[in-house]
Amino acid sequence: MTTAPATLNGQGTKHRPAGTKHKKRGRTTSEWIVLVLMALGALLVVFPMLLLLINAFKSPADYANSNPLELPEALSFDGIQAFWSGHNFPRALWNSVFISGMVAILAVILSVLNSFAIGIGRVKGRTWLILVFLMANLVPQEMLFDPLFKLYDDLGLLSNPWSVIITFTVIQSAFGTYLLSSLLGTFPKEILEAAAVDGASRFRSLRSIIVPILKPTLSVLMVFFFIWTWNEFLLPLAFLNTDDSLTVPLVLEQLNGERQTDTTTLVAGTLISVIPTIIFFLIFQRTLTRGITAGAVK
C-alpha cells in the first residue's frame, strides 16, 4: 500500500508510545508534576459538563437554595421532563438524526464521484477543480444565507429538512473531495489495470474495487460529516422556521431565548442535548482521532 492510505487505515500502530519498553527508569518528580498539570487541565475542560450533570437533577427549589457545586438533595426529573415534552425533544432528535445521516451518506457519495474524476481520471486542471470545490468550505455562511433562503422559499423547501440536507451535502463534500482526491492520486495502479484487463468498466472499477478498499476512510468521513452537520447552527437557524422542523441545537437555543424558562429546565435541556453527542463520541472516539489526523496529514 502507498503511504497515504497507510496513515489513514493503520495509523499509530507503529510508533505508539510503548509503555513497557521505556518504563525501566523510575518516574521523576517533574514527570509527576506534568501528569498532575495535564489531569488538572483535563478536569478544567470537563468541568462545565460536570456542573450540568450536578444541577440538571435538582428541583427548582433545590436549585434556588443550593450552591451550583453542591449535589442535589434528591433526584428530580422535573427539568428533564419539562424539556422533553414541552419542547418536543424527540421530534428535534429525529430531525437532527435524519438531516445529519442523509448528509453523511450523500456527501460521501458526492466526494467519491468528484475525487474519482480528479484522482483516478486525472482530468485537466484538477488543482483548480479542487480549489473550486474547496470554495464551499471557505465561503462564510452569511454569503449563502440570503440567496439560498430565497431559492428554497421559491422551491417550497423552507422548513423542510431537505433545504439543510442539500446545502450541507455540498459544504461537507468539499472536504471529502479534497481528502479523497489526494488519496486516489496514489491509488495502486496495478489493481486497476488488472480489472481493466478483465473487462471491468470504469464505474465497475469504482464500485467494486476502489470503494471497498477506501471503506475505512469513507466511514471516518461519514462520522465526521454526521457530527459537523449535527452541530451546525447558522443555516439551520435560517432555513428551519417551524417548531416541527427544528434540530437539537435550535431547540436548545429557542429555550435559552425564552424569558420565563426555569433554570433547571434549561440546565436539564442542555444536558439532554449533549447526551447524543457524548454517546456518539464514546462509540467513535478512535475513528474520530483517526479522522482528524487524516485531514491534517492530507
Add this chain to the structure above:
Amino acid sequence: MPSMTRTPKRQVQPQDAPRIPQRGGGKLGYWLYFIPGAILVGVVIFYPIIRNLRLSFFHWRGGRAEEQFAGFENWTALFQDSEYLQSFMNIALVIVAMVIVPTLLGLVVAAALFDVVGRRFGGKLSSFLRATYYLPQILPIAVAGVMFSWILKPNSDGVLNQFLSFLTGDDVAVNWLGGQYSTAIISTMVLMIWIQIGYPVVIFMAALQRVEPELYEASELDGANWFQRFRAITLPMIRPEVFVVGLTTTIAALKVFAPVFILTRGGPSKSTYVPSFYAYQEFISGTDKGYAAAIASSITIVVFIVSVIFIKAQTRAERKDA
C-alpha cells in the same frame, strides 16, 4: 501547484495519465462524474456568491422593492462604519482566542501528553486525557454557548458569581456578558479557547507519532533537557501540522458566528460584533440588503486572501524542505 507549470511537450505525461487504462472515451468520460457535484456546487455555492457580489453594488430593501444601482457606495460606506470597523477589530481578539492561544497551549499539552504522560505513564492514560481535551470540539456550539451563558449569568445566581462569592465571602454580581465590553469579550474568548483547545492537541499528538522514539532517547542520553528536545525535535517535526492548524483555525476565526450569537448577541451595545454576525443582522433586520451583501462579500474576500497567502507560504516552506 507545481504540476501546473508548463513542461516541454511529451507524448504521454505519466503524471496526467488516467490511472485506469483507456479504451475509448478517453479522459473526457471522467467529466461525467462531475455532473452532480458541479450542479450542486454551482447552485448552492457559486450562485449565492455571484448574487451577493452583484447585490453589493445595489441598494435594495428586500422583498419586492426595486434594486437601485449604487456603484461603490456600499463598499466605501464600510470604511466609515464604526460598527463594521469595530467588528473587524474584534476579529483580532478572536484570532488570539481561536488560533494563537489554542495553538500554543496545544503544543505544550500535546508534547507533555505524548512525551511525558505517554512514555512514562502509558499510552492508555495519554489517549484518555487527549479524548477529554477533545470533547468540547464535538459538542454542538449552541449547547456549549447555552452552557456558558448559564454559568456566566449576571446577578448573584450565576454559577461563576456564586463561586466567586463563595471564595471571597462578598456578594459578587458581575454582569459578565452584558455589563461592559471588556468582560463580555473576554468571556466570549474563554468560550472559544475552551472549544478550540482539543483540535491542535489531537493533531499535534498524531504528528508526534512520526517521530522515532530513538531520536528522543538519543538526545536524552546526550543530556538534552525536556525544553531542548521540544525545540530541537518536536517543533521542527510537526511544522506542517502547525501550518494546517494555523490555516484552518484562522479561517474559522474570520467566519466566527455562533459563540457571539448565543452569548452576547453582539452586545453590550454592539461592542462584541464580529463581521459574520454583523452581516447576519443586516440581512435579517437591516434596511439595505445591498449593504449586508457588501459586508458578507468583504469577509469572503478576506478569507480567500488569507487562504491563498497561507497556502503559498506552505508550498514555499515545503519546497525549502525538499
